Every structure is written in structure tokens, then in C-alpha cells.
Amino acid sequence: xxxxxxxxxxxxxxxxxxxxxxxxxxxxxxxxxxxxxxxxxxxxxxxxxxxxxxxxxxxxxxxxxxxxxxxxxxxxxxxxxxxxxxxxxxxxxxxxxxxxxxxxxxxxxxxxxxxxxxxxxxxxxxxxxxxxxxxxxxxxxxxxxxxxxxxxxxxxxxxxxxxxxxxxxxxxxxxxxxxxxxxxxxxxxxxxxxxxxxxxxxxxxxxxxxxxxxxxxxxxxxxxxxxxxxxxxxxxxxxxxxxxxxxxxxxxxxxxxxxxx
Amino acid sequence: xxxxxxxxxxxxxxxxxxxxxxxxxxxxxxxxxxxxxxxxxxxxxxxxxxxxxxxxxxxxxxxxxxxxxxxxxxxxxxxxxxxxxxxxxxxxxxxxxxxxxxxxxxxxxxxxxxxxxxxxxxxxxxxxxxxxxxxxxxxxxxxxxxxxxxxxxxxxxxxxxxxxxxxxxxxxxxxxxxxxxxxxxxxxxxxxxxxxxxxxxxxxxxxxxxxxxxxxxxxxxxxxxxxxxxxxxxxxxxxxxxxxxxxxxxxxxxxxxxxxxxxxxxxxxxxxxxxxxxxxxxxxxxxxxxxxxxxxxxxxxxxxxxxxxxxxxxxxxxxxxxxxxxxxxxxxxxxxxxxxxxxxxxxxxxxxxxxxxxxxxxxxxxxxxxxxxxxxxxxxxxxxxxxxxxxxxxxxxxxxxxxxxxxxxxxxxxxxxxxxxxxxxxxxxxxxxxxxxxxxxxxx
Numbered sequence: 001x002x003x004x005x006x007x008x009x010x011x012x013x014x015x016x017x018x019x020x021x022x023x024x025x026x027x028x029x030x031x032x033x034x035x036x037x038x039x040x041x042x043x044x045x046x047x048x049x050x051x052x053x054x055x056x057x058x059x060x061x062x063x064x065x066x067x068x069x070x071x072x073x074x075x076x077x078x079x080x081x082x083x084x085x086x087x088x089x090x091x092x093x094x095x096x097x098x099x100x101x102x103x104x105x106x107x108x109x110x111x112x113x114x115x116x117x118x119x120x121x122x123x124x125x126x127x128x129x130x131x132x133x134x135x136x137x138x139x140x141x142x143x144x145x146x147x148x149x150x151x152x153x154x155x156x157x158x159x160x161x162x163x164x165x166x167x168x169x170x171x172x173x174x175x176x177x178x179x180x181x182x183x184x185x186x187x188x189x190x191x192x193x194x195x196x197x198x199x200x201x202x203x204x205x206x207x208x209x210x211x212x213x214x215x216x217x218x219x220x221x222x223x224x225x226x227x228x229x230x231x232x233x234x235x236x237x238x239x240x241x242x243x244x245x246x247x248x249x250x251x252x253x254x255x256x257x258x259x260x261x
Numbered sequence: 262x263x264x265x266x267x268x269x270x271x272x273x274x275x276x277x278x279x280x281x282x283x284x285x286x287x288x289x290x291x292x293x294x295x296x297x298x299x300x301x302x303x304x305x306x307x308x309x310x311x312x313x314x315x316x317x318x319x320x321x322x323x324x325x326x327x328x329x330x331x332x333x334x335x336x337x338x339x340x341x342x343x344x345x346x347x348x349x350x351x352x353x354x355x356x357x358x359x360x361x362x363x364x365x366x367x368x369x370x371x372x373x374x375x376x377x378x379x380x381x382x383x384x385x386x387x388x389x390x391x392x393x394x395x396x397x398x399x400x401x402x403x404x405x406x407x408x409x410x411x412x413x414x415x416x417x418x419x420x421x422x423x424x425x426x427x428x429x430x431x432x433x434x435x436x437x438x439x440x441x442x443x444x445x446x447x448x449x450x451x452x453x454x455x456x457x458x459x460x461x462x463x464x465x466x467x468x469x470x471x472x473x474x475x476x477x478x479x480x481x482x483x484x485x486x487x488x489x490x491x492x493x494x495x496x497x498x499x500x501x502x503x504x505x506x507x508x509x510x511x512x513x514x515x516x517x518x519x520x521x522x523x524x525x526x527x528x529x530x531x532x533x534x535x536x537x538x539x540x541x542x543x544x545x546x547x548x549x550x551x552x553x554x555x556x557x558x559x560x561x562x563x564x565x566x567x568x569x570x571x572x573x574x575x576x577x578x579x580x581x582x583x584x585x586x587x588x589x590x591x592x593x594x595x596x597x598x599x600x601x602x603x604x605x606x607x608x609x610x611x612x613x614x615x616x617x618x619x620x621x622x623x624x625x626x627x628x629x630x631x632x633x634x635x636x637x638x639x640x641x642x643x644x645x646x647x648x649x650x651x652x653x654x655x656x657x658x659x660x661x662x663x664x665x666x667x668x669x670x671x672x673x674x675x676x677x678x679x680x681x682x683x684x685x686x687x688x689x690x691x692x693x694x695x696x697x698x699x700x701x702x703x704x705x
Contacts, residue, residue, distance in 0.1 A: 049657050052649055073656035074665075082657075089654045093672025099658075102668070106659035139672070156658070 001027045001064060001080060001163035001195060003048075008059035010047045017043045019220035020059070025213075027163050027195040030186075032206055032231065034199075035217035036239050041199045042086060044217070045168045049073055049083045063164075078106065082162030084153035086169045091140040096152070097122070099140050100159055107160045125158045128188070130181050146173045154185035164195040171198075171205035183208030203235045216242055223248070271329040277301070277416055280329055287379035287388065289396050290418070297403055297415030304409040314408075316592045316624055317534050317563040322506070327448045327478055329417060344684070346463070347372040348437040351451070353444040354419040362434065369427040372436055375454060378423050391423055395454040398484040402512045405538075411510045414450050414482045421452040421482075424465065426491075431462040435496075435682070438467040442501070445475035452482040459516075461491035464682055468498045469507070469529075476504040483511035487519040489543065494522040494682060500692070501529035503558060509535040517543030517572075524681055527554035527562050527583075528692055538567040541575035541603075552581035553677045555670075555693060556589035557700045563592040568610065570603035570636075579610035582677040584670055585621040586700050594626045597638050606636040614644045615673050667697040 008021040017040045025031050035041050047054050048061060050073040060067045068076050091099065100122065105113045119136075126133055129151050141149050150170050157165055167186070171179055186196065186209050198211065206214075206228075214230040215222050218239075223246045224230070234242065242248075271280040281294045306324065307314040339350045339358035349359035349372050356374035365372075373383055375395065381388040403415050422438050442449055455465055471477055479501065487493045499507055507530045515521050523537050539548045550566045568577035577597070585591045595610040614623035627640035647669055655665035670693055678689045 049653075051653060072662070073653060074659050074661050077657055077659040085654065085657075089648070089650050091651055091654070091669070091672055093675030094668055099655075099668070102660065102664070103658040160658070 002062075003081075003164055003195070004062040005044075005048075006060050006062070008044070008047065008061060009057045010043060010054050011057055012043070012054050016057070017054075017220055018047065021220075021222060023215065023222060025164065025195055025197060028192045029195050029213060030190060030209065030211045031195075031197040031213045031215060032200060032211035033197055033215050033217060034201070034231070034234065037201070039217045040220045041217050042168055045083060045166045045197075045199055048076075048081070048166055050076060080107075080163030082157055082160055082165040084150075084157060084165060084167040084170045086172070088141050088149045088153055090142045090144075092142050094140050095137050096140050097136040100156060103156070104159055122159060125155055128158070129155050129185055131155065147175070147178045150174060150182060151178065151185075154182050158185055158189065161189065161194070163193065164197075165189075166197050166199070168199045169201070171200050171202065179205060180208060203231050206231050218242060218246070218248055276328075277413075280417060285380060286376055287381070287392065289392055290376065290379050293396075293399055293403060294416050294418065297406070297412045300406075301409060301412040301416050304412060307408045307410065313536075313565060313594065316590075317532070317561065319532075319534075324413070328446075329419065329448050329450075342437065344434045346370060346432040346434040346436050348439065349373070349422050350439040350441070351420050351422075352441045353447055354442070354449045354451070356420060365430075365432055365434075365436075368430040368432060370430055370432065370436070371423065371425040373423050375421040375423040375452065376418070390425060394425055394456045394486075395423055395484075398454055398456060398486050398514075399452070401514075402482065402484045405512065406510070410480055410508050411482065414452060414480045414508075414510065417450040417480075418452045418482075419448075419450045421454070424453075424455040426457040426461040426463050426493075428458040428488075429460045430458070431460075432464070433462075435464040435466045435684075438465060440467070440469045440479075441471065442469075442477045442479065443472035443475070444477070445472075447477045449477065449479045450481070451479070452484070454484045454486075455493070455495065456486045457488050457491040457493050457519075459489040459491055461488060461493065463492075464494040464496070466496045466498070466685065469501060471501045471505060471529075473502055474504060475502065476506075477501065478506045479508070481507070481509040483509065483537075485511070485513040485521065485523070487513065487515045487521045487546075489516045490518040491516075492520045494524070496524045496526065496681065496685060498526040498692075499529050499533065499535075503529070503531055503560065505530045507533040507535070509533075509537075511535070511537040513537065513539040513548070514542050515539065515546040515548060515575075518545040519543060520547040520549075522549040522551065522680075524551040525553070525564065526681075526689060526692065527552065527556075527564065528696065530560065530562075532561050532563075534563040536565040536567070538569065539577065540569040540571055541577060542571055544572045544574045546572065546575045548575075548577040549680070550577070550579040550581075551677060551680050552583070552593070553674060553681075553689065553693075554581070554583035554591055555586070555674075555696045556583070556591055557586040557696060558703065559588045561590045561592075563594075565594040566596070566610070568595075568597045568608050570597070570599040570606045570608060573602065573604045573606070575603065576607040577609070579612075580677060580680065581611070582613045582674065583623065584615040584617055584673060585623045586617040587703075588620050589622070591623040592626075593624070593642075594628070595640065596628045596630065597640070599631045599633055599636055599638060601632045604633055604635045606633075606638060608636070608638045610640045612640075612642040614642075615647065615670070616644055617647055663697065663701050666701075667694055670697055
């Protein structure tokens with residue numbers, strides 16, 4: 001799968017956030033998208049998935065040449081796109097097992113779906129993610145800790161085997177053990193048929209997953225892209241270095257735009 | 262199948278006296294009819310000035326124009342479903358057959374047409390039992406009847422079931438009462454009696470269904486009596502078409518250490534108004550009143566429950582939960598009433614509503630009347646909307662908008678479905694699911 005983002009512009013409540021994003025990603029590649037708070041990283045992932053709060057004001061997102069901005073969210077998912085949410089919602093009354101069974105049926109086709117194989121696979125991925133088997137019968141994310149919710153996102157990704165996944169700060173709020181488990185999950189999926197974009201503030205997770213490409217986002221644009229060495233430079237010199245390097249003026253009271261829900 | 266001679270058409274409530282006169286019933290039933298009729302004649306139809314009727318205006322109904330029609334009487338046999346203790350079926354107000362399992366017969370279960378059994382058409386012995394058991398229940402409930410519709414029901418009883426569970430009758434499998442009405446413009450006035458002696462364990466499942474179209478009016482009465490240390494579950498599934506009207510006034514009384522669960526599943530009718538009024542008569546008794554409703558289009562469902570504590574150390578729990586869609590309107594009124602002697606009462610009532618769109622409405626009116634100290638009574642109600650973020654999450658996993666809505670509704674209803682007997686839960690899920698899809702078909 002080839003995901004091409006071209007001059008993408010988007011706003012929320014009349015505030016422009018994405019100011020012309022260009023990015024090309026493919027299955028087989030792992031991209032890291034870094035940047036300070038409010039730079040528009042989460043907005044980008046939400047726009048890729050048609051989040052109802054954001055309005056696209058220009059540009060296009062092509063999946064194998066098809067502009068997905070014209071598709072409903074579920075149609076985008078059915079192309080093989082997956083998003084690991086920064087703040088996964090709780091869905092009371094709907095068990096993990098039931099929810100994922102339907103999602104798997106959608107992904108792999110009802111004809112080819114085998115319930116017994118599904119359960120077997122779910123159980124083994126639960127083990128892999130160091131999660132208790134009784135999660136199958138728990139209501140989705142209800143009463144889960146922050147770390148459990150993030151693991152649940154990765155578990156879903158393992159089950160649904162997307163062609164391309166966007167992981168929005170899947171590493172935030174995790175202790176080092178959980179971080180390693182989440183990274184293991186992602187590494188397990190890597191291969192020619194899987195592509196991903198990891199959105200993160202921190203270099204930490206990138207010690208466990210080695211991205212092929214790194215992009216730095218600042219104030220709604222991608223200011224620089226490079227390889228893994230960019231992570232180290234950023235870690236050493238901080239975002240100020242990026243700012244100076246690219247001649248970006250720091251604003252007084254720089255606006256933090258955080259939209260959790 | 263045999264057809265009886267044409268009976269007379271009793272047009273309007275003006276012909277009610279004549280109707281009563283023409284019926285062949287046990288004397289005591291005729292006497293109940295006459296007493297109800299005399300009060301009926303001097304009573305006014307309920308108006309919106311009464312609190313219980315404030316949100317449901319029935320003034321547009323011309324009840325005098327409704328005719329109790331002659332029905333084609335035929336008999337056919339019904340087959341006992343798998344895993345059932347008994348079944349009895351009424352079609353357009355006529356009992357078309359019943360069947361009992363061997364185990365139920367051995368336990369002494371009686372499931373019969375109330376009027377036929379009372380009139381001795383199944384033998385004098387049974388007629389005597391019906392009188393001993395059913396008359397006091399019906400007399401008491403008639404005595405407490407507080408509106409003209411209820412009196413109309415007693416005066417004009419068209420049919421009904423008599424279920425009797427003798428001492429120590431313990432039946433795992435349900436007793437099915439099926440009421441079907443497909444006669445356009447039919448008016449039915451069923452009265453059902455369910456009486457459990459002591460140490461009984463039983464489950465009743467009552468379904469009311471009809472043709473897809475055609476206006477019918479069902480004005481129903483139910484009397485349930487639960488004896489000492491007995492455990493009775495009563496499920497009622499109302500799924501008449503959207504041209505129809507349903508009134509239901511149910512009463513339950515529970516003796517010492519007895520336990521009654523009444524579970525209303527409300528899906529049908531343009532207008533329905535139901536009340537289930539429970540009296541905890543014995544210490545240690547337990548009542549659970551549950552409701553699941555999902556009106557759409559321009560349906561109106563008005564439901565009331567009463568937890569009437571008259572004995573100490575009794576417990577009652579009401580949990581009604583519904584979703585409202587399109588232009589529909591749901592009304593729930595709940596009352597916990599605690600008598601001065603009912604110390605150590607533990608009563609709770611909860612009502613939760615999901616209002617799915619602007620234009621749909623739900624009113625929730627819980628009330629407590631507590632006439633003693635030393636009780637634990639409280640209520641809670643909540644009204645919510647579908648969460649767009651939950652929908653988005655499901656869409657992001659490939660769920661279509663309708664699948665996502667269905668999934669969230671299933672999740673919403675799950676804890677009330679969970680309170681239904683396990684073997685019926687899938688049926689309830691199917692009813693909810695069907696309603697989501699028929700609502701979406703209308704949208705398209």
C-alpha cells in the first residue's frame with residue numbers, strides 16, 4: 001500500500017492546524033513523526049481517519065492513487081488502514097471478543113472467517129502482549145488502565161494485520177516494561193506487507209523500534225525529514241535546534257492545541 | 262377447525278351491559294364484570310389533569326366507538342416447544358389450544374383459559390380451584406382499580422389465562438402465553454391470573470404479537486400472586502404493530518420470602534401505557550421490576566412501576582432502560598411507597614435513557630413516598646446520547662455507521678438484557694438489532 005499525502009491543509013473550529021503536509025509512505029516502511037506539542041501530529045492522524053471534528057481545507061490523501069478524503073471512515077479502514085488511538089474510547093457492554101470478532105470478519109471477509117482460529121489467535125496475541133486471557137470477556141477499554149488501553153490498541157493491530165497503521169502516541173504514559181511490549185508488538189508486524197507511522201514526542205520508543213524514516217513536524221508543516229540519525233540529533237540538541245535550523249520564529253504564548261476528544 | 266355461529270357485534274361501551282349479559286361465564290366472573298361495569302359507568306376517562314396521565318393524552322380516542330367484535334372460534338392444537346413446561350395460545354381473544362409437559366403435569370401445573378376453566382368447561386374440580394385462587398386476586402385488583410380503562414378491562418374481559426402453580430411446583434422450563442391478534446380493528450380485553458402457592462419456582466413468558474398492519478386495541482389486566490418462598494419470573498414482550506394501542510395494568514403481590522421478577526419488553530404500538538404495581542406483603546420478600554424499551558418513529562410509550570412496601574425487611578429493585586429514536590417519546594414514572602410498618606425496607610429504582618437524536622424525547626419521573634424511618638431507599642436516572650467518539654472508534658475498525666450504532670445500542674442494553682432469564686437473552690438482542698435495522702430502513 002502506498003499512502004501519499006499532498007499539500008494537506010486542515011482546521012478545527014476555524015483554526016488552521018495543518019498548513020500543507022507532503023508525505024509519502026509505503027508498506028514495508030516504518031516512519032516516525034516527531035514534533036513538539038501542538039505541532040499538528042495528532043491532527044494529521046485524525047484527518048487520515050476522517051475524525052468528525054476536523055475540516056480538510058485543501059490537499060489530498062491518496063491510498064494507491066485513490067483519494068480517501070472522499071471516503072467515509074469505515075471505508076478507509078476497509079482499505080487496510082488502521083489507527084492506534086492516543087485516547088482509545090471505552091465502549092461499555094461490548095466485549096473485546098465480540099468487538100474484535102466483527103472487526104476481523106470485516107478485515108478478512110466473512111466467508112474466510114473461522115471463529116475457532118480467531119479465538120486461538122486472540123489468545124496467543126494476548127499472551128504475547130502480556131495481557132490476561134479474561135480481557136476477551138471484558139467490555140472494551142472499560143476500567144482499563146492507560147497502559148492496558150494502549151496494549152489493547154496494539155493487540156487489535158496484531159489481530160487485524162493492517163497494510164498501513166498510524167500509531168498516535170501509543171508510547172505515551174507507558175512504563176519501560178509496557179513500552180517494550182508495545183514495541184515488540186509493532187516489530188512483530190513489520191515486514192513487506194506492513195507499513196506504519198509512529199507519532200511520538202520521545203525518542204524512547206525509537207530505541208526499540210528502528211524507524212526507516214523520521215519526520216519532524218512544526219507548526220503544521222514537516223520541516224525536515226531524514227533517517228534514524230535525525231532522532232539522535234534531536235535528542236542531543238532539542239527542538240530549538242530544529243527551529244533555528246529552519247528559521248522558525250518562536251511566538252509569545254505559543255498556542256497549545258490539544259484535542260483529546 | 263370449526264366455525265361457530267356468528268355472535269353479536271357489541272358496538273361501543275354503550276353495549277357493554279348487553280355484552281356482559283350475553284356471556285356465558287362462571288357466576289363470580291359475571292359478578293366481577295357487573296361490579297366493574299357499575300363503577301365504569303360513573304367514571305370519566307383519564308385526563309391529562311391526573312399526574313399519571315399528564316404526559317399521555319388519550320382524549321383523541323373515542324372509546325365508545327370501539328366494538329367488541331364477534332370472532333371466528335376455531336380450535337387447533339398447539340405443539341409444546343422444546344424446553345417448555347407449557348404453552349397456551351390465544352388468537353383474537355380465543356384460546357386456540359394449550360399443551361403441558363409431562364413433568365409440569367406431574368407437578369400439578371394448571372394452564373388453562375380462565376373463562377373456560379372458571380365456567381367448568383374443564384370440569385368442576387378445576388372450576389372450584391379457579392374460583393378459590395383467582396377470584397380473590399381479581400377482586401382485590403378490581404378493588405384497587407383507579408381508572409376507567411382498568412374498569413373497562415374487568416367489565417369486558419374477552420379472554421385470559423389461568424396459571425396455577427401448586428405448592429412445591431418447581432419448573433425449570435418456561436410457561437409460554439402467546440397472544441396474537443390479527444383481526445383489524447379488534448378490541449381485546451384480556452385478564453391473566455398467575456398464582457403461585459408456596460415453594461414454587463416458575464418462569465412465565467408472555468408475548469403479544471399481531472399482524473403487520475391494522476389497528477387493534479388491547480386493554481389488558483394481569484394479576485400475579487407469589488406465595489411464601491416462591492420464585493416467579495414473568496417476562497412480557499409487547500410487539501404489536503405501529504397502528505395499535507396497548508394498555509396494561511398489572512398487579513403483583515408477594516408473600517413472605519417470595520421473589521417476583523417482572524420484566525417488560527416494550528417494542529410495539531403507536532401508543533402504549535402500562536403500569537406494574539407490586540405489593541411486598543411479606544417480610545423478606547423481593548421484587549425486581551425490569552423494563553427494556555426502544556420506541557422509534559412517532560411511538561409513545563408510557564410506563565409506570567410501583568414498589569409498594571407493606572412489610573418489614575423487604576427488598577425491591579427497579580431497573581428500566583430504553584433508547585428513543587426519531588420522533589418517539591418515552592415516559593417512565595416510578596414510585597417507591599413505603600408503609601409505616603415497613604421498616605428495614607431496601608428499595609432502589611433506576612431509569613436510564615439514550616436519546617438518539619434531536620426530536621426524540623424521554624421523561625423520567627421517579628418518586629419516593631416514605632412513611633417510616635430506618636429504610637434504605639433511593640433512585641437514580643440518567644439520560645445520554647450516542648457518543649460520536651465511540652461511533653468514530655468503531656468506524657475506524659471498519660464498522661459501517663449502522664453496525665456501529667447497533668453495536669453501541671447492544672452495549673447500552675447489555676446490562677438490562679443480562680437481567681433477563683438467560684435462555685431469552687438472545688431473543689432480546691435480536692429484537693434490539695431488528696429495531697436498529699428497521700429504523701435505518703426508514704431513514705433511507
